[in-house]
Each structure stands twice: as C-alpha cells, then as structure tokens.
Amino acid sequence: MSTPPIEPAVVELAGITHRYGPTVALSDCRLSIAPGEVHGLVGENGSGKSTVVKLLSGIMRPTEGEVRVGGRAVELRSPAAAQRHEIVTVFQETLVSDECSGIDNVFAGTDGIFRRARSGRAERQAAEQVVQSLGAPASILQSSPHHLSLAERQVLTLTRALVRPWRLLILDEATSALDLSTRDRLFALLDDHRREGRSVLFVSHRMDELEILIDRATVQRSGRTVGTVDKDEATPARLLSMMSGRSDAGEHHVRAEARARKASDVVLRGVELGLAAQAPAFDLDVRRGEILGIGGLDGQGGSHLVEVLAGVRPSTSGRVEVDRDGSWTRVTGYRQAFRSGIAYVPGKRQEEGLFPSLTVGDNLSLATLPRYSRVGVFRASSVLARVREEMSRLGVVPHDPSYPITGLSGGNAQKVLVGRWLAAEPDVLILNDPLRGVDLGTKRDFYALLRELTEAGTTVVMLSTEIEELLTCCDRVAVCQAERVFDVLEGEELTYDAVLAAMFGRHVDAPAGPTGPAGPAPHDSHDRKVTL
Amino acid sequence: MSTAITQGDAPVAAASPPPPKRRAVRASSVLVYLSPVAMFVVLTLTTPGVLSTTGVMSLLVLASVLGLAAVGQTWAVMIGGIDLSIPATIGMANVLVTTLYAEGWGFGRIVLLVAVVSLAIGTANGLLSSLFGLHPLVVTLGMASLVTGSVLVATDGNTGGDVPGFVTDAVSPVGSLWGIGVPAAVVLWLLTLAVVLAVERRTVFGRRLYALGSNERAARLALVRPVMIRVVVYSVGALCASAAGLLLAGFSGGASVSIGDPYLFSTITAVVVGGTSLLGGAGTYARTVAGVLVTTMFTTLLVGLEIGPNMQQVMLGIAILLLITVYGRDRHVAQRL
Structure with missing residues (x-):
C-alpha cells in the first residue's frame, strides 16, 4: 500500500x-x-x-x-x-443541449443570466485550442451536437471541462x-x-x-x-x-451443475454482429436448452446485445438468425422474432414493462390475448385460467388477478412481467437483467424456474450485471466489454475471477497448472471467438 | 410439477401491501354512477315538467347527442390524447346532410359519404399523432380548422338546406321507433353504448387500448401497434361525432358548420365528470355516460332556473375546475403507491 x-x-x-x-x-x-x-x-x-x-x-x-x-x-x-x-467532472456523453451549438454547450453555465463571463472571442480561442489539441476540427464547435459523432460529442464534453479553471x-x-x-x-x-x-x-x-x-x-x-x-x-x-x-481461485458459491449442451445444436445465432459503429464484429451461438448468461459492466454492450438478439434494436452490422424447423430465419424486428418463437422480457420494469393502471391479470395476459380470441373477442374464462396458472407457477403474491399491479412488490411485479412472456411458451426466452433490484427469495425462485424451463426444452438468454448470479444459474456466460462479446466462458473456465477479468477486458490465467504464459489464454474450443 | 413456489416466503408476503386502494376505487365509482340519480332528484324538485315521459325523453335525446359526441373524446383521453376535432366533425356531418339532402341526394348515399369523410378525419388524426410524434392536441386542432374550412369552401358559406322527416322524428321527444315509445336517437345511443362497452371489456383491441394509454413503450414491446390503435380510436370517434351532427340536423333542419362548437367543452366535461383520468390508461365509456347525464341535467337545471347562457358557462367552468381538482388529487395518491 x-x-x-x-x-x-x-x-x-x-x-x-x-x-x-x-x-x-x-x-x-x-x-x-x-x-x-x-x-x-x-x-x-x-x-x-x-x-x-x-x-x-x-x-x-x-x-x-x-x-x-x-x-x-x-x-x-x-x-x-x-x-x-x-473540481470539474466529465461524464459519459452528457451535453447540455442538442439545440445549442458546440461552443454554447462548452460554455453553458459559466455566464450569468444577464452578464457574459468572457468575451466571445476569448471564449472561442480557448475552446478551439482545446478541441484542436484533442485532434478534432475546430468546426465541431460551430455545428449542432445533433450532427456530431459519439466521439466528437465526447470531445465537446471534455472541452467543456478543460476550458474551466x-x-x-x-x-x-x-x-x-x-x-x-x-x-x-x-x-x-x-x-x-x-x-x-x-x-x-x-x-x-x-x-x-x-x-x-x-x-x-x-x-x-x-x-x-x-x-x-x-x-x-x-x-x-x-x-x-x-x-x-x-486472492485464491476457489469458488465461494454454490453452483448448480452446469450441463454441457451439444455445441452443434444451435437455436439462435449472431453472425458477424456489430453492436456499435466502431466496435469489432463477433459471432455468438445460443445452444438449444441452455441458459446463456450475458455479463459485463453497465454500458459495455450487454444490454444492446440482448436487445439485438430479441430484434428490439437493429445491429450496426451483421445479422441475428433463429432456427425455424431446421432452416435459418433472419430476425428483423421484435414482432417477427416473437412469431419465430423468441420472447423478450424488457429490462426497465417501470418504463418498458408494466402498465401501472391495469390489474395484475391484464398485465400478465396482454401479449397472449389473441391466442384466446375469436374475431378479436377473447374468452375471459380461458384467459383467467391461464393467468392463474402462470401466477401460481411463478408464486405471485397475492394470488389475485384483479389486484392492481402497483400494489405488488418489485419482485412480484417482475414475476408478472416474466409470466406475460412465459404464457407465450417461447422457444427462446430473452431476459434483460430481470433480477435487478429484486429480493433474494424471488431470485431463488427464478433460478429454479429457469432450470425447469430449460429442462422442458426452452432456451434462456439472461443478462445480469452481477457475477454471482451468472455463476449461479448459467451454463455458459458471454461477457461483453467495449460493445462486443469479449469472451464466452463455460465449464472449468467459468469462474468468478475469469468473468470479472473479462468484464475489464482481460483473460485470466488458467486457474491451476502452467498451461500457458500470462496473457490471453489459448482458446481451442471452437465456439470461443475472442477478439482482442 | 415440483417448482419452487415459495408462496409463503415471509419477506415477500410482508412486502405486499393490503389492498385498500381497490376499495377506494370502488367507492368513487359508486359515487359516479349514483350522481345522475341524485342530479335527477334535484332537477325534478326544482324544475316542473321534468317528471313526465316527454320531459325524460327530451333529456335523453339531448344526452344521446352529447353521448355520441363523447365516445371519441373518452377513447382519445383513455389513450392519453384528446380530440379537439369533434366539433368540426359534427359541423361537417350537419352541413353535408342538410345541403346534400336539399340538393336531392339519397339519404343512404349521404350517410355513406359522411362516413367516408369521418374515417378520413379519424385516420389522419391517428396517423399524424403517431408517425410524426405530434401531440394530438395540435393535430386535432389543426384537423378541426381544416375540416371546418373545407366545409365552408365547399358550400360557399351557404346555410340552409333540409332534412328527411325521420331525422326530425328521431330527435323528437314524442318520437318513437318501431312503436316502443323511445325516440330513435336514444335507441341509437343505447346500441352504441352496448357496442363500445363490449369492445372495451371483451376484445383484444380494448385491452390494447388501455395498455397504450397506460405505458406506450411497454405496449409496443408487448406487441401493441400504437398507430393502428390510434387510427381506430379517432375514426370511431369521428363516426360517432358525425352521428351526433346528423341528429342535430333534426333539431334545426338547417345547415350550420358551427353547430358542434359547444361540444368541445361539453364532451370534455362529460369525460371529466365521469372520472376518466386525463392522463390515460384508465376509465371507461360507462363513466362518461354518467358524466353525460349529469352534464345534460345540470345544463337543463340552469336553464330552468332562468340562468342565461353566459352565466351557464361560468357555472359549468366552476364545476369542471372543482372536479378536476378533486380527481386530480385522487390520481396523485394512486401514483404514489
């Protein structure tokens, strides 16, 4: 120290x-x-x-x-x-306003309402100097940030800090x-x-x-x-x-037995996928019946990856394909993905998942109503029966379909949201960080539920930012770093330290035995597509 | 199946709150549906002549017109929007029916034309407020101006015209349809009411309508198509408003493009009095029906008390502000949960 x-x-x-x-x-x-x-x-x-x-x-x-x-x-x-x-701070891409020019963004807040702190000329010169020393053209100060690339916007935010004392x-x-x-x-x-x-x-x-x-x-x-x-x-x-x-390589958690799935039996795959403009492309296979964890620190591409796999967000390059009765069908959007057997449970419960003014039952049944309908009119009794079935399978408390969804705890609301898509009986269930902010009891229920689903043949892709969680319930873990899959870990390699290291863009040395020199571990397993 | 159903999980059970909210909701909806009854009692006590078949029927005819006009407003509000083009649509239907009938068009052809124009108005409202991310307030306001202007251009500002006798009969308090002693306007409203409530409660479309109003982003991800819902909502609204415009022609017998003007305020009043939240995602046309009855009787009461139209407007304004205050607070409490 x-x-x-x-x-x-x-x-x-x-x-x-x-x-x-x-x-x-x-x-x-x-x-x-x-x-x-x-x-x-x-x-x-x-x-x-x-x-x-x-x-x-x-x-x-x-x-x-x-x-x-x-x-x-x-x-x-x-x-x-x-x-x-x-003390000045630069956050990840936070500009004051898209409507102002670059220079106005740089100096926003330094002047009062009625008085300008500096003359316009001195302002411009100071800002231009910083921008140019960062290797960007001075013209980005004049244009509206709306038209700038992510990197140029970031240069502006850096300039914004650096021109201040x-x-x-x-x-x-x-x-x-x-x-x-x-x-x-x-x-x-x-x-x-x-x-x-x-x-x-x-x-x-x-x-x-x-x-x-x-x-x-x-x-x-x-x-x-x-x-x-x-x-x-x-x-x-x-x-x-x-x-x-x-400091030791030992595992401190109890982990369910990971099951080897046939590497050839792929149900969903990303081919030469690019998640962001400058990120390198990668391939990713999702095997039938496995639980594939998607790990990574916040903002490193994990959330983008699950959205791309589910068809909610287009990839920058490459394609996602799903196996439809033996032939590969390209995923072009989430509605089409849903018809191809992929269900997506969104991440931000409040913003993307729940309907606050509806009941638990309506929240749960919304996506699958057409299955219980003829000419647009649904059979209320069948819907209710299905809702009750899902609620008891998931253990939603209270067991009352007419309860307002806002009355449920976070964990129970999350169960309802998962139930909405389980009711569709998907082949592939993609979950975007389903257990964030959920109590421990609910987590345990979830792990068991996911296991049970995969035993019945469902494939699960689950994003989590918690390493323990990935280790507890996943068969394999794809770790995202810098907007790409940095490493796919399974079997012996799937350890806490390996996942953590991959999150930070490092390969961990083989836990025991001098199998190789320090640095990237040799990868022979054919589905590990590692790009450094 | 031996799933991990830890239903008796202590912390989870402790975390789920008791359901006091539902009781509160029930109590307030009971009040909403009782308010027309209370209003009727007040009206019969203060205004002579209401408590008669003709008196009741004339109230119901007035309510039918407002009720039809308010269908679109209710659904627009339920998806988190508003429809300011309802008065213009009423005016459009009114002018087309009277002038074209006077020119010798067949009634069937006129109704067909009005329906097509209504669908066009509704579709445009729905598309514009979805595709370009425009607020329905602006879209429907622009549409209102467009429709009214077009009608004036097309008719060269001519008023006058004629209506078939059965339209006049339809809104006559002593009129009767198929000998059941109820004016056709009222029958039309009741049929509309039945269909609207069935759609709200029993159809996939109805559920999706509520979902869209509750959380658009979540609705999209739950496979709802917002564009489709909005187009249908505004089209149904325009069709019903046209029906109201047609009935109004029966009262006056002449064409007036501004005949729908009072219905902007009164449809919103009816929705708010019924307790449908202007924030969307909740409410039902059934509540609006209660609101329509209360609003109609309240206006009749003011007329009976010989309060002039200007003072009526003041009173209605006070009433709606009071109600918004009361319901508005209710909603905030709900959101805090």
Whole structure:
C-alpha cells in the first residue's frame, strides 16, 4: 500500500458514508488525491465508484464524513459549488443541449443570466485550442451536437471541462466513446496538466488505460474502500483480485451443475454482429436448452446485445438468425422474432414493462390475448385460467388477478412481467437483467424456474450485471466489454475471477497448472471467438 | 410439477401491501354512477315538467347527442390524447346532410359519404399523432380548422338546406321507433353504448387500448401497434361525432358548420365528470355516460332556473375546475403507491 503524500491532498474524502434510504451505497470511504497525480478509481458495478464521483461533483452530499479540498473541510452543495473549488467532472456523453451549438454547450453555465463571463472571442480561442489539441476540427464547435459523432460529442464534453479553471478533473468513463488517437492525445494533454500540478481522478473499466495513465489507484468493493496502491503495484491482476476480494481461485458459491449442451445444436445465432459503429464484429451461438448468461459492466454492450438478439434494436452490422424447423430465419424486428418463437422480457420494469393502471391479470395476459380470441373477442374464462396458472407457477403474491399491479412488490411485479412472456411458451426466452433490484427469495425462485424451463426444452438468454448470479444459474456466460462479446466462458473456465477479468477486458490465467504464459489464454474450443 | 413456489416466503408476503386502494376505487365509482340519480332528484324538485315521459325523453335525446359526441373524446383521453376535432366533425356531418339532402341526394348515399369523410378525419388524426410524434392536441386542432374550412369552401358559406322527416322524428321527444315509445336517437345511443362497452371489456383491441394509454413503450414491446390503435380510436370517434351532427340536423333542419362548437367543452366535461383520468390508461365509456347525464341535467337545471347562457358557462367552468381538482388529487395518491 502506498505511503500518504506529504503535501496536503488536493481533494480528500475522509470517512464518508452515504445512504440512499436504507441502502448503504458507500461506507467509510477514504480517498486522497495528491497534487499532480492521476488517481485511478476502480470497482465493479455497485462498488460505490459513481457515488464517489457524484459526491465530488456536488450532485449529492454525503450522509456522514468530510470532503476536504486543500486540507479544509468543504460542503459541495451543488455542481456550481464544486466548480468554485475547481473540481470539474466529465461524464459519459452528457451535453447540455442538442439545440445549442458546440461552443454554447462548452460554455453553458459559466455566464450569468444577464452578464457574459468572457468575451466571445476569448471564449472561442480557448475552446478551439482545446478541441484542436484533442485532434478534432475546430468546426465541431460551430455545428449542432445533433450532427456530431459519439466521439466528437465526447470531445465537446471534455472541452467543456478543460476550458474551466480546474485543480481536479474527474473523468467518469469519459474515454469509452473516444477513438484511439483522440484518447492518446487526451492522455498527452493530461500529462502536461499533471506536470503543472493539476490532478485527475480517472474512473475507467479499461485496465489498459489505467495501466498507461495512473500514478496511484484506489479500489472499491461493495461500497467499501479496499485500499490504495501505487503504480508499480497496480497491475491488472492485483487490481482485479482487490476488486473481487479473493486472492485464491476457489469458488465461494454454490453452483448448480452446469450441463454441457451439444455445441452443434444451435437455436439462435449472431453472425458477424456489430453492436456499435466502431466496435469489432463477433459471432455468438445460443445452444438449444441452455441458459446463456450475458455479463459485463453497465454500458459495455450487454444490454444492446440482448436487445439485438430479441430484434428490439437493429445491429450496426451483421445479422441475428433463429432456427425455424431446421432452416435459418433472419430476425428483423421484435414482432417477427416473437412469431419465430423468441420472447423478450424488457429490462426497465417501470418504463418498458408494466402498465401501472391495469390489474395484475391484464398485465400478465396482454401479449397472449389473441391466442384466446375469436374475431378479436377473447374468452375471459380461458384467459383467467391461464393467468392463474402462470401466477401460481411463478408464486405471485397475492394470488389475485384483479389486484392492481402497483400494489405488488418489485419482485412480484417482475414475476408478472416474466409470466406475460412465459404464457407465450417461447422457444427462446430473452431476459434483460430481470433480477435487478429484486429480493433474494424471488431470485431463488427464478433460478429454479429457469432450470425447469430449460429442462422442458426452452432456451434462456439472461443478462445480469452481477457475477454471482451468472455463476449461479448459467451454463455458459458471454461477457461483453467495449460493445462486443469479449469472451464466452463455460465449464472449468467459468469462474468468478475469469468473468470479472473479462468484464475489464482481460483473460485470466488458467486457474491451476502452467498451461500457458500470462496473457490471453489459448482458446481451442471452437465456439470461443475472442477478439482482442 | 415440483417448482419452487415459495408462496409463503415471509419477506415477500410482508412486502405486499393490503389492498385498500381497490376499495377506494370502488367507492368513487359508486359515487359516479349514483350522481345522475341524485342530479335527477334535484332537477325534478326544482324544475316542473321534468317528471313526465316527454320531459325524460327530451333529456335523453339531448344526452344521446352529447353521448355520441363523447365516445371519441373518452377513447382519445383513455389513450392519453384528446380530440379537439369533434366539433368540426359534427359541423361537417350537419352541413353535408342538410345541403346534400336539399340538393336531392339519397339519404343512404349521404350517410355513406359522411362516413367516408369521418374515417378520413379519424385516420389522419391517428396517423399524424403517431408517425410524426405530434401531440394530438395540435393535430386535432389543426384537423378541426381544416375540416371546418373545407366545409365552408365547399358550400360557399351557404346555410340552409333540409332534412328527411325521420331525422326530425328521431330527435323528437314524442318520437318513437318501431312503436316502443323511445325516440330513435336514444335507441341509437343505447346500441352504441352496448357496442363500445363490449369492445372495451371483451376484445383484444380494448385491452390494447388501455395498455397504450397506460405505458406506450411497454405496449409496443408487448406487441401493441400504437398507430393502428390510434387510427381506430379517432375514426370511431369521428363516426360517432358525425352521428351526433346528423341528429342535430333534426333539431334545426338547417345547415350550420358551427353547430358542434359547444361540444368541445361539453364532451370534455362529460369525460371529466365521469372520472376518466386525463392522463390515460384508465376509465371507461360507462363513466362518461354518467358524466353525460349529469352534464345534460345540470345544463337543463340552469336553464330552468332562468340562468342565461353566459352565466351557464361560468357555472359549468366552476364545476369542471372543482372536479378536476378533486380527481386530480385522487390520481396523485394512486401514483404514489
């Protein structure tokens, strides 16, 4: 572990605890950023990273503990207050407005309502200088962000931060949208700033970037600060083991027996799929009767992948095909996918799933009503019988189809949503993070239900951002990183550490035995299509 | 089958709240359906002559016209929209029927033409508010202007015209259809009511209509086609509004493009008085029927009390603001759950 620097920290978090209602997001967090250093902040989803960023940028205030700037305790009541202390933050693509020009976005908030803080000319020159040093044409300042690429928009958000006076720059996954050359220019620029005594808090999922850039790194796990390490100690292997909290390769969870499925019996496949404009293409096979887990950190393409497989979102390139009685049918949209036996349970329950003003029964039966209908008129008794059947299979409490859906707990509402698609008896059930924010009892029910479904021949594709969950119920796990499937893990390879490493774009060394040198493990299994 | 049904799972059972909300809903709907009865009692006590066959029938004829006009408004509101083109559609039907009949067109041909125009209006409303992401408020307002303008252009602003005798009979309180002593207008409304309620309660379309109003994004993913639903909703609304315009021709016997104007406010009043939430996803035409009866009797009451049309408008305005306040608060409570 590192020795604390002698000069006072630029920014320090001392014993910070933060609660959202009953949930503890951050507990006794300690973080100290020295002048002129690039400080990495790493951790899995839910480790408290984003809470730290929000506290430092004045979006939230801590429940307990102190934020110190230059050794003095301060209260960052608002983003404007954070900026007065010369702390600026760049989030993943957040522009003020699509309607304003680039330059207006860059300077939004620096002037008052009636007074301009700078002359227009000085503004433009400062902004142009930053934009050009990032290798983008100055013209992006004039055009409406609407017409810009993702990378150009990200350059604007970086410029927005860099033109302000700053001592601490927080980059929250701000590099993921950048192409390589822009990223390298940014790193060079940060180097210059570092020499002038400015500091950077660098939040990233990408081990390669962390390795290049950081001086020290702080690791978070489940809301707690695991520790801070110096550059020479901050190897990917060390950081990953600090994140997972396991130094041994042993498994700490009980896992259902994974069943080998015939690799040749494929029911759904992605061929040369591209999820985003610049992401490399990949192939993915879904085998009949398996539970294929889709893993990955938030925003790394997992959610896009399940949406593409279900036909809800078009892929940027390549195609998805489903096996229809022995011949491959291309999936062109979710209605057509549904007719081909694919059912999709959307992710955001409230926004994409539930009908708040309808009853439990209506919520459950909506997608399958036509099956109980003649000339558009449904047989209420058959529908009700089917609803009751699904409700008891899923264990929805209370067992009352006329209950308002808003009266159910999150877990029970999720059961109803899954029931809506189970009632369609699909060949392939695709679930987009079904167990987020669901209680443990419901999770256990779900694992058993998914097992039972696959035993009856249904194929399940399930997105989850929790590694434990993927290990508990999946036969294979495809891990997404940087908008592509980075690795498909199964059998012996499917371990906590391997999934975690893949989430961060790394291959884990073979758990036991010197099968190969460090670096990408040799992959002989033919369905592992790994691109690095 | 030995599935993991942990129905007695303690934390889950504890987490599911008791159902007090449903009782509240039931109580308020009982009030809605009792309000026409209460209103009728008040009316008979204050206004002589209401408590007679003719009195009741004239109330019902007025209610039929408003009721038909309010079908489209109710469904539009239920899918989270609104239909401001109803008055224009009423006016269109009214003018076409009277002028074309005076020109010697057969009644059947006229009805067919009106139906086609109505379907065109409804389809345009549905398509425009779906495909271009335009708010139905703007779309239907523009459509209203378009329809009224076109009618004026087509008829050169001529008013006048004629209606067949049976249309006049249909809205006469002493009129009778097939000898059952009920005016044809009322029979038409009752038939419409039966069909509308059956569609709401027993058809796939009805369920999808509620789903669309409740959560459009979720509805799409649950295989609902919003465009199709909107086109049908606005078309049915326009057809029913045209029927109302036809009946109004029976009252006046002459053409008037602005005859539907009062029905903008009164259809929305009827929907709101019935308690259908303007946020969409809930409500039923049955509630609107209660609203129609209350609104019609309230207006009759004001006339009986010799309150002039201007003051009537003031009173109606106060009534609707009061009701929106009451129901609006109700809805917020529901959303907090």
